[in-house]
Amino acid sequence: MGFPVQRRAWGLIPEEGKMPSSAKAFMEYVVAKNPGEKEFHQAVEEVIESIWPYLQQHPHYLEARIPERIVEPERVILFRVPWLDDKGQVQVNKGYRIEFNGSIGPYKGGLRFHPTVNLSILKFLGFEQVFKNSLTTLPMGGGKGGSDFDPKGKSDNEVMRFCQSFMTELQRHIGPNTDVPAGDIGVGGREIGYLFGQYKRMRNEFTGVLTGKGINWGGSLIRPEATGYGTVYFAEEMLNTRGDSFKGKTVAVSGSGNVAQFAVEKVLELGGLPVTLSDSNGTIYDPKGIDRDKLEYVMDLKNIKRGRIHEYAEKYNCEYQEGQRPWGVECTVALPCATQNEVSGEEAAALVKNGCICIAEGANMPTVPEGIDVFLKEKVLYGPGKAANAGGVAVSGLEMSQNSMRIGWTREEVDGRLHQIMKDIHSTCVKYGKQEDGFINYVSGANIGGFIKVADSMLDLGVV
Numbered sequence: 001m002g003f004p005v006q007r008r009a010w011g012l013i014p015e016e017g018k019m020p021s022s023a024k025a026f027m028e029y030v031v032a033k034n035p036g037e038k039e040f041h042q043a044v045e046e047v048i049e050s051i052w053p054y055l056q057q058h059p060h061y062l063e064a065r066i067p068e069r070i071v072e073p074e075r076v077i078l079f080r081v082p083w084l085d086d087k088g089q090v091q092v093n094k095g096y097r098i099e100f101n102g103s104i105g106p107y108k109g110g111l112r113f114h115p116t117v118n119l120s121i122l123k124f125l126g127f128e129q130v131f132k133n134s135l136t137t138l139p140m141g142g143g144k145g146g147s148d149f150d151p152k153g154k155s156d157n158e159v160m161r162f163c164q165s166f167m168t169e170l171q172r173h174i175g176p177n178t179d180v181p182a183g184d185i186g187v188g189g190r191e192i193g194y195l196f197g198q199y200k201r202m203r204n205e206f207t208g209v210l211t212g213k214g215i216n217w218g219g220s221l222i223r224p225e226a227t228g229y230g231t232v233y234f235a236e237e238m239l240n241t242r243g244d245s246f247k248g249k250t251v252a253v254s255g256s257g258n259v260a261q262f263a264v265e266k267v268l269e270l271g272g273l274p275v276t277l278s279d280s281n282g283t284i285y286d287p288k289g290i291d292r293d294k295l296e297y298v299m300d301l302k303n304i305k306r307g308r309i310h311e312y313a314e315k316y317n318c319e320y321q322e323g324q325r326p327w328g329v330e331c332t333v334a335l336p337c338a339t340q341n342e343v344s345g346e347e348a349a350a351l352v353k354n355g356c357i358c359i360a361e362g363a364n365m366p367t368v369p370e371g372i373d374v375f376l377k378e379k380v381l382y383g384p385g386k387a388a389n390a391g392g393v394a395v396s397g398l399e400m401s402q403n404s405m406r407i408g409w410t411r412e413e414v415d416g417r418l419h420q421i422m423k424d425i426h427s428t429c430v431k432y433g434k435q436e437d438g439f440i441n442y443v444s445g446a447n448i449g450g451f452i453k454v455a456d457s458m459l460d461l462g463v464v
């Protein structure tokens, strides 16, 4: 396309005009440039390996240095978050916002509050978000942020003071047309409220600067449900490709937070039988099924009482597997909805051995690379997070649209759009991931499908 390319030395071996020779060589470059960021390396490697053959067929991306540019965040903001605890003592946390790629729209992505949060984790999440947001069909760039603040055991007032301090700094970097954060682990409706309140107070403007807002102050119906519902809609599409559905299927779900709760709700609606939930302490296994009433109990336990999942086992007299994840139980569908790297290679093999034919990821990067290899080798239906959990950010995009228009759509309207978006993402995965033998490699499909729109936009915008 006549793009002026300045050929520069490649990677660690400065040799004029040398192009990356392999995905492996590219990864060596990424690791050398970003030392110690293992989760970020993992996320990049998955993408680069699957888009590599496509890049060979379309070398103009390589010539314009798109791979090197796409792995470098446009901006990383790191700041101090000082706050006063209930004893009047000063506490200090780290605050982050990664503005990863804004070539197709304002940066968009959640905030995670968890003691494990660091630069590597937020860069992996921001990188994934770039491709995920592209897949949604909506105009959103990719970003992520958060803090190593641990909301567990903190009083409501402490959480509020922390959120106010966090936003006091973050507000200068974000805006409804610049960067629009939302929730993730440890950030739900309560935190979004405190964050929005402080933004509004400091900027004196009522705009759609955050999504996941309360329904009375600019939120969208179905946003709380969207990630869980979307993951199940995506899994249903995958099952449909084999003439199958959720009806009568036993389903293992991990986590017990926002995504897990609404995944269970939608599985029940579609006639499946959810049998597990978990948190960072252990798993409950209820072979009779987590029905509507039990789910209400979990929602109250987790969202209001902020209790632990073992309390479910005591209330409903079922098995509690201390320190275990759910992947040892018999199930036909698995929905990892807790966190990254929560399905090991051995656990992936155990799932397949126990009859699991479909894995759809509500969480981001929950399966380790060896686990993904198992699923692809066994040719089960495997929907990676950036495709399967895109429903959350998709409805965030719909919340932004409603805010811009200052109107609110009905549940049916938003749910209908969400369902259609998940079907469209599935079709994109089929388009770019269907192999000659008919097997759909959703990893390749999602990565290539997500990449093209962002890469082409980067070419259009020049070397910026």
Ligand code: NDP
Pocket: 183, 184, 185, 186, 187, 188, 227, 255, 256, 257, 258, 259, 260, 278, 279, 280, 281, 337, 338, 339, 340, 362, 363, 364, 389, 390, 392, 393
């Ligand atoms: P929540 O904070 O509501 O729930 C998180 C759940 O996962 C809790 O049950 C938590 O248990 C468990 N968990 C968190 N960290 C760990 C850990 N290190 N080991 C074991 N269990 C853990 O978060 P969400 O439900 O919003 O997020 C869950 C996953 O879904 C994350 O990967 C997130 O990135 C992803 N996601 C979320 C979206 C959203 O819209 N919220 C959108 C797309 C993806 P405990 O209480 O013990 O910490």
Ligand code: 2IT
Pocket: 108, 109, 110, 111, 129, 132, 180, 181, 182, 183, 184, 211, 364, 389, 390, 392, 393, 394, 396
């Ligand atoms: O990982 C994710 O997609 C999210 N946490 C949701 C992001 C958003 O902006 O709604």
